[in-house]
Amino acid sequence: MSGVGSRRVLLVVTGLSPQVVTETICALAVGHAGQPPWIPTEVHLITTTRGADNARLQLLHPVSGWFHRLRQDYGLPPIQFDESSIHLIERPDGTALDDIRDDDDNRLAADTITEWVRRLTQDPDSAVHASIAGGRKTMGFFLGYAMSLYGRAQDRLSHVLVSSPYESSPEFFYPTPQSQVIRRPGSANEVLDAAQARIWLGDIPFVRLRTALPRDMRERAHIAFAESVRAVQASVAPSLVLDRRQRLVLAGGVAIRLEPADLAFLAWALQRHLEGRPLQRHRRLNQAEARADAQEYLAQYARLGDDPADTDTRTHARLAKDRGLLMGFFDERRSRIKRAFTAALGEGRAQPYLLQRTGPRGGSEYRFSLDPSAITLR
Known part of the structure; x- marks a missing residue:
């Protein structure tokens, strides 16, 4: 069977x-x-x-x-x-x-x-x-x-x-069930019994x-x-480098490319992690925290473009319409980043690089498990 x-x-x-x-x-x-x-x-x-x-x-x-x-x-x-x-x-x-x-x-x-x-x-x-x-x-x-x-x-x-001394004998292969005479290592005249090994x-x-x-x-x-x-080294000792100029993320040495809106979200989330400020999902329009998060996110987004003054983008328009960074935008970015990291690294190896929810529903916060010393923002 x-x-x-x-x-x-x-x-x-x-x-x-x-x-x-x-x-x-x-x-x-x-x-x-x-x-x-x-x-x-x-x-x-x-x-x-x-x-x-x-x-x-x-x-x-x-x-x-x-x-x-x-x-x-x-x-x-x-x-x-x-x-x-x-x-x-x-x-x-x-x-x-x-x-x-x-x-x-x-x-x-x-x-x-x-x-x-x-x-x-x-x-x-x-x-x-x-x-x-x-x-x-x-x-x-x-x-x-x-x-x-x-x-x-x-x-x-x-x-x-x-x-000993069987371990050094070229004639010994295993303890035999019956007496088996073999030469003693280093001696021309002495013998051993393999059965006694x-x-x-x-x-x-x-x-x-x-x-x-x-x-x-x-x-x-x-x-x-x-x-x-x-x-394995990258998995047990994860490190993450986000390079804005190259628009590239290196996760444990593996290169991952993200769309600008997703890369900006990751940069914003990592910066908050380095500052010890977890993220939250906002549900209501025009909430002060949602507007503040949108401004922080857009500052990261602007750093990726050739002209930081150019605000004529779909991302800016969407955040302006919602009057803040709301849960729909938050969940979309988080989901897209998760798919990209999982595709490149596999589900298990990607986990340290993903935002994890902590706390009860309704008051949930999102943070990384990565040690801040393992994060580099270029």
Whole structure:
């Protein structure tokens, strides 16, 4: 029966030591520290060409592969893991990396890892368990960060730990249920029994920021790691720049263009926010507060034009007819600004930039949740 977790995915990054795959599967499937078994239905491995060669020969070889031996030793059900499950870190021209040596290689690794995390967490029926134990340290960091960016409530992050001296033995792949003699690391004559090894799975709590990402970034393929980080940063630490000369708003670095009447309303509302004066909706004609608000708004509107003395506009005519800035004009501007910000940023990410109503109906005030220090009016 399908449902959340019916597809259980183990995602691992590795370098030249693929043992982390079998060690993690063993810890998950056999159980650890009183935890119930969690048997993956599929395994995905992200690595370089050298790491892929080691994984194929040491894990997936049809005769001596340790992945097949693990399943047989512990009677595990079928787990989808073959050469198609090994994903290489590639350059833009399609050539694969044999190692990670410089900043460009690190960027490619980050983008590849992020894309696979995004892809695997897109399926609502999947539960992803990611292990950061293998590969270079930067690979583990990128995997943990990608899980923070895209991970959901059902997803987990861990690091497998192996007792000494087994953790440094190239011949150790998991604690065997029967005695298995392997060489002691650094010694030509001493041996160890793999059955005596102990493994632990250290669960790593992580902050889930998925809802801070715009929906299109969660669904669109090949989003760069740096682009995802910038999007979340803009969401958790929003900033807004209103440039009157350019007639442009930058919300978290995203450019949004508004019609002059809407831009002037936003400038007026932000200026009031900086002064600690919330906005109100006025219902009655010729009310003193409505007339005062209209004059403040028109002063902002004039600053957008080439000729501040030019008052022959539909906006001026409408406010003059209403003898003030009334709720119809207020609601229209607020609604149009909301649509523009939501279209550019997504509903969740747009919220800090939108006027929010506070207080009871009838005496309601409107204000921003943005910290004034995050607002720049040019």
